[in-house]
Structures are given as C-alpha cells and as structure tokens.
Amino acid sequence: MRESLEKMLTKGVDNPLLRFGLGKAWLDEGNAAQAALHLACCVAQDPKYSAAWKLLGKAHQLQGDLPAARKAWEDGILAAQAHGDKQAEKEMAVFLKKLNKTSG
Known part of the structure; x- marks a missing residue:
C-alpha cells in the first residue's frame, strides 16, 4: 500500500489525500518521523484537514x-471547529487533556 503511494508521489502526484495516506501508512508501520513529514505536508496543503492534524x-x-x-x-482543534468536525475536535481535546496530565 505505502509503496504504491510513494510511487504516485515520485511521479509528481502531490495532494493532501495522498500525503494523509502516506502519513497514516508510515504511522501504521511504526515510523513516526516519516509519518510526521507527510502529515505536515498534508496540513500545509490543506489546513482544514482535521484528521491529518490528529495523526500529526x-x-x-x-x-x-x-x-x-x-x-x-x-x-x-481550531481546524475541526472551523470545519464542523465535532468528532475530531473531541478526540484531539481528549489527547490534549491526557498530554497535559502526563507532562504537567
């Protein structure tokens, strides 16, 4: 799956959906650094892509x-609010709350 997405990118296809797919694939493979690179590109191309912000x-x-x-x-969360994506907003709020508890 990831390999075919990488080939598309190599051929010059570059859009938020492709970057999201690559980011998720890398995350699923346990490579957070590569995932972050693609997800950052995704949200740079489409700042309202709340699912990408969540994975980033x-x-x-x-x-x-x-x-x-x-x-x-x-x-x-700001992107999700602007987009009306209540579920993503709620999930990221929970992630933030947990992060704030663990990091003080």
Whole structure:
C-alpha cells in the first residue's frame, strides 16, 4: 500500500489525500518521523484537514516531541471547529487533556 503511494508521489502526484495516506501508512508501520513529514505536508496543503492534524499530533507524540504534539492538536482543534468536525475536535481535546496530565 505505502509503496504504491510513494510511487504516485515520485511521479509528481502531490495532494493532501495522498500525503494523509502516506502519513497514516508510515504511522501504521511504526515510523513516526516519516509519518510526521507527510502529515505536515498534508496540513500545509490543506489546513482544514482535521484528521491529518490528529495523526500529526500522534506522530509527534510517538517521537517524544510533546510541544509539537500539543501544537498540532491545538491547531487541529481550531481546524475541526472551523470545519464542523465535532468528532475530531473531541478526540484531539481528549489527547490534549491526557498530554497535559502526563507532562504537567
């Protein structure tokens, strides 16, 4: 799956959906650093892509970059609110709450 997405990117296809797919694939494979690169591209191309913000926060969290995770989820909540994506907003609010508890 990831390989075919990588081939599309190599051929010059680049859009938020492709970047989201690559980010999720890398995250599923346990490579948070590669996931974060693609998810950051995704939200740069489409700042309202709340699902990408959610996964970007997760990728940063898995790398131990808690400030970046917090920022991604805060930005993601704003994007979700602007887009009316209540579920993503709620999930990221829970992630932030847990992050704030663990990091003080």
